[in-house]
Amino acid sequence: MAEIIQLNTDSNSYNIAIGALKKIDLNKYSKVLVVTNPRVSALHINKLLSCLDCKEMFICTIKDGEQYKNLSSIEFILENAFIHKLDRKSLIIAFGGGVISDMGGFAASIYQRGIDFISIPTTLLAQVDASVGGKTGINNSFGKNLIGTFYQPKAVYIDIDFLATLPKREFNAGISEIIKMAVCFDRDFFTWLENVDLINNKSDLEYAIFKSVSIKADIVCKDEKENGIRAGLNYGHTFGHIIELLGNYSLYLHGESVGMGMCKANNLAVLLNKLDIKDSTRISNLLRKYEIPTEYKIQDLNNFYDKLFLDKKSQNNDLRFIIPNGIGNMEIITNPPKELLFEAMSI
Numbered sequence: 001m002a003e004i005i006q007l008n009t010d011s012n013s014y015n016i017a018i019g020a021l022k023k024i025d026l027n028k029y030s031k032v033l034v035v036t037n038p039r040v041s042a043l044h045i046n047k048l049l050s051c052l053d054c055k056e057m058f059i060c061t062i063k064d065g066e067q068y069k070n071l072s073s074i075e076f077i078l079e080n081a082f083i084h085k086l087d088r089k090s091l092i093i094a095f096g097g098g099v100i101s102d103m104g105g106f107a108a109s110i111y112q113r114g115i116d117f118i119s120i121p122t123t124l125l126a127q128v129d130a131s132v133g134g135k136t137g138i139n140n141s142f143g144k145n146l147i148g149t150f151y152q153p154k155a156v157y158i159d160i161d162f163l164a165t166l167p168k169r170e171f172n173a174g175i176s177e178i179i180k181m182a183v184c185f186d187r188d189f190f191t192w193l194e195n196v197d198l199i200n201n202k203s204d205l206e207y208a209i210f211k212s213v214s215i216k217a218d219i220v221c222k223d224e225k226e227n228g229i230r231a232g233l234n235y236g237h238t239f240g241h242i243i244e245l246l247g248n249y250s251l252y253l254h255g256e257s258v259g260m261g262m263c264k265a266n267n268l269a270v271l272l273n274k275l276d277i278k279d280s281t282r283i284s285n286l287l288r289k290y291e292i293p294t295e296y297k298i299q300d301l302n303n304f305y306d307k308l309f310l311d312k313k314s315q316n317n318d319l320r321f322i323i324p325n326g327i328g329n330m331e332i333i334t335n336p337p338k339e340l341l342f343e344a345m346s347i
Contacts, residue, residue, distance in 0.1 A: 003210055007132070007217040009224040012152035016132060016217065018210055021047065021120070021159040026054035029091040029116070031084060033057075035077055035104040036095040037064040040122050043165050048095055048120065058084045062103070066249035069099045069139050071147070077107040091116045091154075097123035097170075098130035098254060102148070105136035109151035118155045122162040124174025125255050128181070128212040129233075131156050133220040139249065143310045144241040150225055158213070160206055171199070172290040173255025176236070178208050179286055180262065181215045184232045187328025189215075194286055231313060232330040235322040236262035239345075242307045243296055252293070259292035267344035268336060269323035279327050298345050305342070 002019035026032055032054045036045065041061055049057075060080040062073045081092070094104025094117060101119050108117035119131040137148020163171060175198055182190035189211055196204040216233065223230035240261025243252060252260075263284055269275035284294045298304045313320040318334050319341075325331040 005210075005213055005217050007152075008221050009134070009152060011150075011224065012134075012154070014153060014155050016156040016158065016213055018158045018160075018206075018213065020161065021051050021157055023051055023053055024118075024157070026052060026091060029054060029089060031056045031058070031086050031090040032093060033077075033081055033084060033086055033090065034059045034093045034095050035100060035107065036061055037100060039064050040096045040100070044095075044122060044162060052093075054091075062100075064099075066099055066139070066244070066254065069103060069249070071138060071140070073103055074107055074110075074138060077103065078111055081107070081111050086111065086115065088112050088115055091118065093117065094119045094131070094153075095122065096126070097121065098126045101126050101130040102136050102145070103138060105134070105151055105153060106138060106148055109136055109149040114151070116154045117151075118157070119153045120157045120159070123166055124163055124171055124209075125177055126174075127158045127160075127163075128174065128209055129177040129216065131158070132213055132216050133230075133233075134224070139245075143245055143307065144249075146310065146312065152224075158209065160202070160209065163205075168199075169291075170253060170255075172292055173253040173259075175290045176255040176259040176262070176287060176292050178212045179283070180233070180235050180258065181212045183262070183283055183324050183327055184235050184322070184330035185215050185219070185328065186211075187326075190282075190286075190327050194282070198290070231320070231332055232322055234313060235324065235330060236260075236265055238308065238311050238313065238321055239264040241311065242304055245307065246304075256293050259287045259294060260296040262287070263294045264296070264344060264347075265321060265323050267347045268321060268333075268341065269325070271340050271344055272323065272333070272336065274323055274325045274331060276326075279324070282327065283324075301342055301345055304345060305338075 005016040092108040094101045121127045121131040134152035137145040236258040240257035243257040266280040
């Protein structure tokens with residue numbers, strides 16, 4: 001399968017290539033800095049290097065894991081860029097999963113006030129979500145992705161063969177982002193997902209990736225800076241980001257936290273009569289099909305509630321949530337009754 005999806009925004013237009021990674025001509029750049037982690041480098045760096053045609057290239061390896069998605073890692077990337085004397089005509093390549101995608105793009109956006117970057121995602125989550133759309137950033141003690149920029153890449157290259165070495169748990173966690181797209185934007189896609197096997201059928205997986213990227217590209221084209229419909233891509237994330245934070249970014253994978261967050265959002269949607277029990281159960285069953293956790297016991301409801309106000313969608317102390325309005329549609333709601341919210345969080 002070889003597909004090209006074009007993403008056009010006010011700030012940039014670029015291609016998302018889905019298919020086997022081939023020779024990439026980067027000779028217009030003075031230097032290239034590849035940002036990756038030890039696991040991805042050990043498995044795939046030789047394949048990447050064989051595909052890069054450039055004048056001068058360097059590799060920056062940062063620690064692997066969501067807990068390292070922080071300012072210290074960004075400083076390390078920037079130090080590498082300075083040591084190797086990258087200039088404004090240089091390029092950063094983000095080669096890895098969602099953490100690498102977010103940090104590589106963020107470093108590129110602030111190095112000498114912004115240099116080009118491209119993303120070559122190696123995890124399912126990064127291929128269907130993190131690498132597309134230009135959101136970059138890092139975590140801090142207050143929450144996830146609270147520091148960052150909107151900064152579009154110059155290109156994205158999605159090679160499904162990279163997923164062959166992905167641990168089962170990480171692969172499954174990436175599927176939660178595919179389910180998210182379907183629930184919020186495409187009922188037929190959701191029904192299709194219920195009837196296929198993304199683990200054992202490569203053609204089904206290829207189509208799911210293509211469909212997810214197409215949905216996201218269309219949404220980003222309409223709303224690059226998340227002033228409206230793009231907020232729907234955060235379904236499950238308002239609750240999920242706090243679940244990640246409370247687990248010190250190590251207890252659950254991002255996609256697992258999003259899956260549990262989707263179920264909390266579904267609880268709220270059911271209580272608001274926006275989603276019926278049958279469809280809520282269908283969503284939970286599809287998540288469980290891929291061993292994505294669907295239940296999370298909140299130990300301190302008041303503490304969890306307070307952390308909701310740090311969510312980027314919250315404005316003027318108003319809480320905003322993305323909930324499904326049936327399967328295939330989403331709705332942004334503001335300040336649901338507190339007792340209703342606590343009930344949803346308690347389920």
